[in-house]
Amino acid sequence: MSTVLPFRALRPQKNYVREVAALPYDVFEWDEARKIGELNPRSFLHVEKSEIDFSEDTDGDDPRIYATAKSNLERLVREKILFKEGKNCFYVYGQRQGDHDQYGIVACVSIAEVDAGKIKKHELTTVVKEQDRIRNIDTVNANTGLVFCVYSAREAIHRIVEGIIREDPEYDFTFDHGVAHTVWVVRDDQKIEAITKAFLDVSALYIADGHHRVAAAAAIARIRRERNALHKGIEEYNYFMAGLFPHDQVRIMGYNRAIKDLNGLSEEEFLRRIQERFVVSPNVTLKSPSTPLEFGMYLRGKWFKLQVRESELGQKDLIRTLDVSLLQNNVLAPILGIHDPRADKRIKFVGGIRGVTALEKMVDSKEFAVAFSLPPPSLTQLMAVADSGQIMPPKSTWFEPKLLSGIFVHLLD
Incomplete structure (x- = not known):
């Protein structure tokens, strides 16, 4: 059983989405990201990889880096480039690269399911990278990027998604590597209920990309839970933002x-x-x-x-x-x-x-x-390793296309 929840995303106005969107922070070297940031002050890299706003020799632990990430996000809100959704929604995120298509549900997932072993990993995290994401998420007070998760495909979910993508999309644009990105907002209460119920039949979620994001979100939830004398378990910090894709649509490259x-x-x-x-x-x-x-x-x-x-x-x-x-x-x-x-x-x-x-x-x-x-390894191999509780060697999987950052932000309060 997988518990997924709709949420009020902070997201770009339609006319700004391509300008804000960015590939995930960890696919870039510093100099590559710096060049993109210099050309585009609205790129979400200024939030996710805010060290590009400092010289290359700046200490990676410098607190100014994380404070700048926060101020950069606040600037995008202040300039009305980003806005907060009016009600809790799911989102369908479609990607097309050549003849490859994949459609996922963007939702919030309970961190309690990480602790319960229902969200399965296949790689180790490093302390340095985990601490970096903890400081970024905690300072910005938001999940700034999607965790890419895979589930064993379900016909019920497929039928729901097929119906939604016949409607007019909210976003539809082409980005790096010729990948088309399309997003539908799911506001209808009946469809929200149908998605929620359908995922109750999904026994586990498998982390494809985003192990450090998940580890950081879990660490932040523990810290805030301990600090909050009135903790109820329903606070936003108890959840992380993920893109949930069926295993039979996902592509791994070598x-x-x-x-x-x-x-x-x-x-x-x-x-x-x-x-x-x-x-x-x-x-x-x-x-x-x-x-x-x-x-x-x-x-x-x-x-x-x-x-x-x-x-x-x-x-x-x-x-x-x-x-x-x-x-x-x-x-x-x-x-x-x-x-x-x-x-x-x-x-x-x-x-x-x-x-x-x-x-x-x-x-x-x-x-x-x-x-x-x-x-490339197969999805079957990855899921078998994760189910067995084992870990794949470093840098075993490269999922493509990548889920963009900046299209969705999950605020933690």
């Missing part, structure tokens, strides 16, 4: 890797070590694998296909047979000496949306020695 050096090996020695564990095919044209147990490798201006040898598969458990685990356990750790990819500065993770061209440029620039393209 999360690729680039490595700065060959760990003291020559290219010939490195290839020999690789051939001990993989069947290596040189000069391939298929640079981005789509099937499990295969990888693309870009080295000295050429692409190679790596196929895992049966002898290297080992025990067939959920985690060890993931492609990211096979690459980590057969190449990155034993050959390249990268034992902790979360902390090692020699590895760079490259989201699948950037394509293999980005990998080629990184290696051709000589800043990186080798790059690997990986097939």
